[in-house]
Amino acid sequence: MFLNIVLVLNLAMIVIKLKNKLHDGNVDLHLLVRLKLSVCQQHSWFSSPDMPGYVGFANLPNQIHRKSVKRGFEFTLMVVDNIKKTVKIDVSTVEIEERGVKVRLTVVDTPGYGDAIDNTDCFESILQYIDDQFERYLQDESGLNRRHIVDNRVHCCFYFINPAGHGLKPLDVQFMKQLHNKVNIVPVIAKADTLTKAEVAKLKKKVMEEITESGIHIYPLPDSESDEEDDYKEQVRQLKESVPFAVVGSTSVLDVSGRKVRGRQYPWGIIEVENPNHCDFIKLRCLLGTHMQDLTEVTQDVHYENYRSERLAKNGNAPVSTAPVTKKTLPPPEEQTPDMRTALQEKEAQIKQMQEMMAKMQAQLQDKK
Numbered sequence: 001m002f003l004n005i006v007l008v009l010n011l012a013m014i015v016i017k018l019k020n021k022l023h024d025g026n027v028d029l030h031l032l033v034r035l036k037l038s039v040c041q042q043h044s045w046f047s048s049p050d051m052p053g054y055v056g057f058a059n060l061p062n063q064i065h066r067k068s069v070k071r072g073f074e075f076t077l078m079v080v081d082n083i084k085k086t087v088k089i090d091v092s093t094v095e096i097e098e099r100g101v102k103v104r105l106t107v108v109d110t111p112g113y114g115d116a117i118d119n120t121d122c123f124e125s126i127l128q129y130i131d132d133q134f135e136r137y138l139q140d141e142s143g144l145n146r147r148h149i150v151d152n153r154v155h156c157c158f159y160f161i162n163p164a165g166h167g168l169k170p171l172d173v174q175f176m177k178q179l180h181n182k183v184n185i186v187p188v189i190a191k192a193d194t195l196t197k198a199e200v201a202k203l204k205k206k207v208m209e210e211i212t213e214s215g216i217h218i219y220p221l222p223d224s225e226s227d228e229e230d231d232y233k234e235q236v237r238q239l240k241e242s243v244p245f246a247v248v249g250s251t252s253v254l255d256v257s258g259r260k261v262r263g264r265q266y267p268w269g270i271i272e273v274e275n276p277n278h279c280d281f282i283k284l285r286c287l288l289g290t291h292m293q294d295l296t297e298v299t300q301d302v303h304y305e306n307y308r309s310e311r312l313a314k315n316g317n318a319p320v321s322t323a324p325v326t327k328k329t330l331p332p333p334e335e336q337t338p339d340m341r342t343a344l345q346e347k348e349a350q351i352k353q354m355q356e357m358m359a360k361m362q363a364q365l366q367d368k369k
Contacts, residue, residue, distance in 0.1 A: 154182075192279050
C-alpha cells in the first residue's frame with residue numbers, strides 16, 4: 001500500500017511537470033525519459049523485486065556498525081610492573097582514528113611496587129584507582145543524565161614479569177590475587193632479549209604453572225567458533241600458546257637490508273620488535289586488535305557487575321551523598337531567594353527519586369539471592 005502511494009505521488013509530479021511544459025508548448029522525449037528513470041529509481045529504494053517479503057532485518061548489523069563508528073569507542077589499558085619505578089599513577093589519554101574508527105585510548109602507568117623494605121599493602125593505590133573508576137561509573141550510571149557517560153574503567157592490565165626472577169615472586173602472586181577479580185590480567189615477560197629462546201620457553205612454562213597453582217585467573221582468550229575461518233582459528237591458537245607474552249621494547253628505528261625496522265642493535269645482531277620470530281610484541285598487539293571488544297564486555301559483564309553487586313549489597317543505597325542538609329550549610333529561610341528554594345526542592349526530589357530507585361534495585365538483588 002505504501003509503495004503504491006509513493007508511485008502515485010511520483011506520477012502526479014510527472015503530470016504537473018508535463019502540464020507546465022505543455023502550457024509552454026515545449027515537450028521533448030529526453031524529459032519523459034528522465035522523469036521515468038526518476039520514478040523507477042525512487043521506487044527501487046522501497047522495494048526488492050528479487051526477494052519478495054523482504055523486511056530488512058539483515059540491515060541491523062549495518063545500523064549498529066554505523067552508530068558505533070559515529071559514537072566511537074573507549075578503552076583503558078593499565079601497565080603494572082616492578083622493574084622501573086615511577087613516582088605516581090600517570091594517566092594519559094589520546095584520541096586515535098584508524099580507517100574512520102575513533103578510539104579514546106587511556107593508558108594508566110602505575111608506580112613500581114615492592115621497592116620498600118616493608119611491602120605490606122604496597123599496591124593499595126593501584127587497587128584503589130581501579131575501584132575509583134568503578135565507583136565513578138556507578139555514580140554516572142545511577143544519575144539522571146546517562147546519555148553521555150565516560151567509561152574510564154580499566155579494561156585490560158598488562159602485568160609485566162621480571163625476566164630475572166625465574167618465575168613469579170611472592171609479591172607478584174599476592175598482587176595478582178588481589179587484582180584478578182577487578183580487571184582482565186594479561187601476563188607479559190619484559191626484556192625478553194635478555195634471555196635465550198630456550199630460557200624464554202622455560203620461563204613461560206614456569207610462570208603458567210605458578211599462575212595455575214596459585215589460583216590466579218588471567219584473561220581467558222575465548223575459543224573460536226566452529227564457523228570461523230581457519231586463519232582466525234590458527235591465530236587464536238597461537239595467541240593462547242604465547243601466553244605469557246615475551247616482548248622487547250625499543251624506540252629506535254634501524255636499517256636492516258634496506259628496511260626500516262624498530263629494534264635493538266647488539267654486537268651479535270639486531271632484535272626486531274615486530275618480528276614474531278624474535279619476540280611476541282606483534283602477537284600482543286594482535287590481542288588488543290582482535291579482542292578489544294571482548295575485553296570490554298568481560299569488564300562490563302563480570303568485573304563491574306561484581307563490584308556493583310558488592311557495593312549495593314554493602315550499603316543498600318545509591319553511591320551518591322544522601323546526608324541530610326543541615327542549617328549550618330544553608331542560609332536562614334528568610335535569606336533564601338526563590339531560585340535557591342526552587343533548586344533545593346528539585347535536589348530533594350532527585351534524592352528521593354534516587355533512593356526509591358535504589359531500594360527497588362536492592363529488593364530485586366535480594367530476590368535473586
